[in-house]
Amino acid sequence: MIRECIDGVLLYRFEGLSGVEGLAHAVLTRIGGVSQPPYATLNLGHTVGDDLVAVEENHRRALGVLGLASRRVVSPHQVHGARVGIVGQAHLCAVQPATDALVTGMPGVPLLMRFADCAPLLLFDPVRRVVGMAHAGWRGFVAGVVTATVRTMTERLGCAPSDLWAGIGPTIGPCCYAVEPDVATTVEAACPPGADVVRSVNGQLYLDLPAAVQAQLRAAGVEQIEQTKMCTACRVDEFFSYRAEHGRTGRFGIVMGMAE
Secondary structure (H helix, E strand, C coil): CEEEEECCEEEEECHHHCCCCCEEEEEECCCCCCCCCCCCCCCCCCCCCCCHHHHHHHHHHHHHCCCCCCCCCEEECCCCCCCEEECCHHHCCCEECCCCEEEECCCCCCEEEEECCCEEEEEEECCCCEEEEEEECHHHHHHCHHHHHHHHHHHCCCCCHHHCEEEECCECCCCCCEECHHHHHHHHHHCCCCCCCEEEECCEEEECHHHHHHHHHHHCCCCEEEECCCECCCCCCCCCCCCCCCCCCCCEEEEEEECC
16 A cells, blocks of 8 residues: 555555546545544544544544545445445535445545444446445445445446456454354355355454455455555554454544546
8 A cells, every 4th residue: 555644644545546547545544633542633433432523623634635625525324234325416515324335426426434443445447437435344244235335336337347446445354353153154154155264263263354355346256456454453553443442442534536
């Protein structure tokens, strides 16, 4: 990934999207905001207990370095489900209820989603100029949010799976994601046959969530996949981690959209 610091806001960009004309995207971090611990500093989550004035200032700073107005985005209320929203200009400045993926073929409609361990999935079709983003924790993954997002882009917006580029953003890695046997079994059942997504270390099971997302993408026909290979639980210096920080933490944002 490409690491940048703009006006004190630390962010990353996917190499596979660099140089794509008219496409704006950024994986924001926790650095560059005004929130106090345990939300320090660039928390974009409104519902985690942080001071809302600070959260609004964080949005202004984070989106400002991308040349966006703080409210001229589309974002969802994420519930670990598989609902995909197709959005356009009419959805700007609004929160989409009970939604864990957004797609748009409209320019000037930036998508914003928030994360703290769950896998961020970004999708881009350079032929149709369609973008998508999904929030894939293990529950959403099992519910089918990955395949539902690809299916929505292909069936509703005319994309071809072979044209799609996919990026898997910073998420908790198999080094830190200890799970119970029932979770491991449920996730394995949602994967294509032969997917290696669970590891056993000294009797403890660990889930490889990025590998599970990648396996579902490949089963859906997506061939171009870029992984950040950055574990949020290992990197709490730059990212929020719900698990590593015992639930009291913020949310980092990811933004993606086509310019007008």
